[in-house]
Amino acid sequence: MGMTLTEKILARAADRPNLIPGENVWVTVDLLMTHDVCGPGTIGVFKKEFGDDAQVWDREKIVLIPDHYIFTRDARANRNVDILRAFAREQNIKYFYDITDLANFKANPDYKGVCHIALAQEGHTRPGEILLGTDSHTCNAGAFGQFATGIGNTDAAFVMGTGKILLKVPPTMHFIFDGEMPPYLLAKDLILHVIGDIGVGGANYRALQLAGEAVAAMTMEERMTLCNMAIEAGGKNGVIAPDRTTFDYVQQRTSRPFTPLYADADAEYFYEKHYDVSRLEPVVAKPHSPDNRATVRDCRDVKIDRVYIGSCTGGKITDFFHAAQLMKGQEVKVPTYLVPATQKVYDDLFTTKLDGLTLAEIFLQAGCIEPSAPSCAACLGGPQDTFGRLNEPEVCVSTTNRNFPGRMGSKQAQIYLASPFTAAASALTGYVTDPREFLS
């Protein structure tokens, strides 16, 4: 019997000719990522369990990325970055993307920003590999044809000491997106459709394999948006078969060799569903759940207080490019917050052009708030002084990934998850707005 892409990757990492869903297997980990929120706790468990003098299993296979609570006066948040730094020095960790000057992020050449996008941009996401991270959106990297999933501090500490983890092989759900994407539809709409169909627990303990003509035509950044939100359906991982687009992206960023893997033609899927993307409409997830799907049209009477464009899900340069397409020459009606995922995305805002103007020029002329320092920022609320945080019970259209109560701050705030197109269209009207009203 053939294997799905997830089964193939796990089989190789477990050094097994084949395996089946439900089996528990020890796999060899290629990369472990942690950040300022879970890193200190992981390091704490590592030291307690392996000893104060213990060495990590491989100093080149651990990536430490401060990104969550960086530009804050919160003393404990600042201390947590210090803990990462001390550990990186002690263990001579090869990849630590440090920040010391909080007043001016540009003065920190090593600082990247949101871990999932930084991992991709620095060449750490490679086909066929196993990536574990202490963050649920680690599944983002499945876009590169690898197995990537989020784990807790204790599991991460075990990996830190041994380079191994015990994983249960998940059954695979296969989603095939047929047809050509209409110009008003983005990857975010597709994944919100999937989550709306199967629910926030619909892929619990399962892998999501995303395929089809529409996915094959997508850029890596759009593929990341798809895999990023696998966790919002409860998925263990999301994965897309690697192709020329994948290899080009990876090889421009790393010289490290990798071996791609593919699903067998006779693989068995737990579930299979086809979507004809030409028939899909732009959608949002209404408060307070990512599966609370509605067409954007049906929400046109919802008056909003702000728009937020940022995060690992919706703060890449492609996301800003899409927003700029609608905002060019227009004026926003509500405060519009722009949070580039990484320093690279921030820089790109000032160099990427659309009809002769940089994206930053387009946004500022439209009246958006100046792009902030790159970080996770208000996607997950964070300390009270976090940029863009919903401290009041406001209504926000956001390109982020979760809208459970209190996710971006106030428990009474209402978050509509949307594509960058829909977010931009909504900013221009002050209501939840279908991008087709601005895209001719």
Add this chain to the structure above:
Amino acid sequence: MTQILRGPVFVVDDNIDTDQIIPAEYLTLVPSKPDEYEKLGSYALIGLPDRYGAFVAAGATKTEYPIIVAGENFGCGSSREHAPIALGAAGVQAVVAQSYARIFFRNCAATGELYPWETGDRLCEVFQTGDDASLDMDGLTLTNHRTGQVYALKSLGEVRPVIDAGGLFAYARATGMIPSRS
């Protein structure tokens, strides 16, 4: 010896996510530091909508509810281990839910903080917060002493001994998977 846990239950609905269990603003607390572990407990379930009432009384560090009864997909959302730890630090010993988000369930086992029991019944609709209940870990039942009803729990299987031992590392040492510390 039969292990029976008795006390008042706290009842919640479906899809209680990790931001409701421990909101992100408290994630600066590092669970491996004992004083911060304690503090995490004082904030357990503080992100729930106000209609639920307080899980941990104002000014207290522990809850009066050792058992949580929930619907589907308890603990969905982030991978933050702070979630089971905040519940455990507050004094929760068991959750009884119809289903769990995968990472939360795994983190319960890895940390040994609490037992994530599954049940086939929609208990969040028949239990009320404050009901006196007994959880029989070996008989696999949850009894509501207010109504006299007894409900079946699913076996925790291989996960039970890991939590009994106190989590992944303690279990691995006890069973010789990794060497014990000198």
